[in-house]
Amino acid sequence: MNTPQPPGAGTALSTLDVDRSDPAYRDWLKEAVRKVQADANRSADTHLLRFPLPEQWGIDLYLKDESTHPTGSLKHRLARSLFLYGLCNGWIRPGRPVIEASSGSTAVSEAYFAKLIGVPFVAVMPRTTSAEKIRLIEFHGGQCHFVDDSRRMYEEAAALATRTSGHYIDQFTYAERATDWRGNNNIAESIYQQLRLERYPEPAWIVATAGTGGTSATIARYVHYMQHNTRICVPDPENSCFFDGWTKDDPHAVSDCGSRIEGIGRPRMEPSFVPGAIDRMMKVPDAASVAAVRALEGAIGRKAGGSTGTGLWSALKIVAEMVADGRKGSVVTLLCDPGDRYLDKYYSDAWLAEQGLDITPYTATIDSLLATGVWNAA
Known part of the structure; x- marks a missing residue:
């Protein structure tokens, strides 16, 4: 890629020293903000999908389908x-x-x-x-x-x-900090609005994976601000430092290599990750993430990205804990983006073999849970 150069050099609106009181700049700014806000205004909310679980468990599992945004995530x-x-x-x-x-x-x-x-x-x-x-x-x-x-x-x-x-x-x-965590139709407020007619309108757990950490921070802060009893779980993939940083209370934790689960996991503790706001973290093997995302397709007919699998694996483990304890309630996780972006990765057996990932034991764990209610750890 060639290093881009600022286009339009020499025009009133693109000089190196922009006069922010200049009427031309202010007109441009107002129009730019209007266009971005108009995008939100004409966008419908995203769906809350149900993952099928045995009725006798008295537990509902939902996926907030963020793949339906205009840019698909x-x-x-x-x-x-x-x-x-x-x-x-x-x-x-x-x-x-x-x-x-x-x-x-x-x-x-x-x-x-x-x-x-x-x-x-x-x-x-x-x-x-x-x-x-x-x-x-x-x-x-x-x-x-x-x-x-x-x-x-x-x-x-x-x-x-x-x-x-x-x-x-x-x-x-x-x-x-860019997202208004108190409300203003953020993802947390949307989840609670969509659950209000369900049998368990206040979820026991919301599971949110972390890339920047902004989504988990927004949801956790909203939960505390609104005084809900919901707990927040953040699953972390392999080759990410968030789990170690959280468990060891180490803001300087690092990882030596990048995550194979695109969009989540980081090699350093990111400034937008807010450890103190969340209740629990899980370390999720990459093979488990892939097994879960493939199980999702079998359950609801939808392909999703690997980060969705990381969250779904943790949500299913929480469901298993609730079944074992005889607790009823609801659990929410996120469908982050569509699987057609990853056909050459998480849906490719050749890629799995290349990466040395065996999803068989994790698939067996999910199948066992859905059939018997028992979580047989892989």
Whole structure:
């Protein structure tokens, strides 16, 4: 990828020193904010799907289907919030590129919003990012800038923003603060509104995987703010440091390599991950994530990405604990993005063999649970 240069040099709206009181800039800003808010206004809420469980258990399991957003993932909410945050702070400017460090879905959504307001977009990402995500970023007008070591994404994105006089939007720092966790139709408020006519309207658990940590922070803060009794569980995949950082209370925890489950897991404790807000974490083997996402297709006929499998595996384990304890109630997890982005990975037996992943024992655990109510650990 060629390093992008700020387009439109010499125009009143794209000079290096933007006068933020200039009427032309203020008109551009108002129109950009209007366009981003209009996207939310014309978007319906996402569905809450039921995962079939035996009726006699008295437990309901739901998946919040975030794949139905215009850009096909949970990250559409985050990208919208980040763009509004950047615009209203005066950080995103006309004609200047927006730069992001992203393994895929956030970049797809941010490319969409950049195109919507007419600014260039560049995603700095690992070279191993799925081909379908790369295609989608480019479809929305973005460019891809690859790094061989995922741990270098941050510094490369910041350096690229400096070289191009652009804005490093930095989802990993700003995800938890760009979203209004008190409500305003965030994902947490939406879940509770959709559950209000169900037999267990206050879920016992909400399971949310973490990439930036912004979603788990938003949900947990909302739960505490609204004084709900719901507990928050954050599952973590292999090759991610969040679980170790949380269990050892170590804000400097790191991992030596990147996660195979795209969109979640990080090599460092991200600023937007808020350990103190959540109640529980689980470490989930990557093979279990794949087994769960394939079980989801068998149960409801929907393919989903690997992060959905990580969350579903943990949600099913919580369900098994509730069955064993004789507790009734509801559990909610997230369907983060569609599986057609990962046909060459999580739905490919060749990829599993290449990665040395055997999903057979984890598939047996899920099958046993659904048939008998007993969790036979893999």
